[in-house]
Amino acid sequence: MNTASKSGLLILVSAPSGAGKTSLVAALLENTENLCLSISHTTRMKRPQEVDGQNYHFITGKTFNQMRKADQFLEHAVVFGHRYATSREAVCQKLDAGQDVILEIDWQGAEQIRENFSNNISIFILPPSKSALRERLMSRGQDTPEIIDQRMNDAIKEMSHYSDYDYLVINDEFDVALAEMRCIICALRLRRAFKTAQNRQLIEDLLSATLESP
Numbered sequence: 001m002n003t004a005s006k007s008g009l010l011i012l013v014s015a016p017s018g019a020g021k022t023s024l025v026a027a028l029l030e031n032t033e034n035l036c037l038s039i040s041h042t043t044r045m046k047r048p049q050e051v052d053g054q055n056y057h058f059i060t061g062k063t064f065n066q067m068r069k070a071d072q073f074l075e076h077a078v079v080f081g082h083r084y085a086t087s088r089e090a091v092c093q094k095l096d097a098g099q100d101v102i103l104e105i106d107w108q109g110a111e112q113i114r115e116n117f118s119n120n121i122s123i124f125i126l127p128p129s130k131s132a133l134r135e136r137l138m139s140r141g142q143d144t145p146e147i148i149d150q151r152m153n154d155a156i157k158e159m160s161h162y163s164d165y166d167y168l169v170i171n172d173e174f175d176v177a178l179a180e181m182r183c184i185i186c187a188l189r190l191r192r193a194f195k196t197a198q199n200r201q202l203i204e205d206l207l208s209a210t211l212e213s214p
Helices: 021-030 061-069 088-096 107-116 130-139 145-159 174-189 192-198 200-207
Strands: 010-014 035-037 073-079 082-087 100-104 121-126 167-170
Touching (some): 010 021, 010 107, 021 035, 061 073, 061 082, 082 088, 100 107, 130 145, 174 192
Parallel strands (some): 010 121
């Protein structure tokens, strides 16, 4: 008999803006079973192409403060002048159901998760160079040169925290970076402790002193 684990993996993924984190995570979710994305709450305005509840949960500053005071967030942080947070209830429900959950999160939020939620694994994504990072930010066509300069400065600060993470992926060639992330997920799921939890009844049966009749 094979019983499924009732405790999924919590996977933290961080990167500076423009490193390709969102695209990599989206591609990873498309072809990986039992893996889902935690949808963050934010106070920033919704962009034209974004969908509430799919890209983010867009909420007012007042609602954000009420949820924070009620301890409904696993973590919260200010990024580029806007507040972001992760719902404690939503993440825990998914993990308790045995789903593996990805959090796209900045280093501030990851630090809070590590302090308050010990069962997690973290991945940091780096660009291949500063010039490549700037080119990616410019190609979006969303920001002024002044804002891009600010994002570059913030990116350097963000990248300085890469050593706090368990795994490092350099997104030079997208397909290679994606393959590396898939390998990480596969390896995590094969760890002894996680595999034991998934197959506890099978292991107990295999190690029992009772022999089955042929």
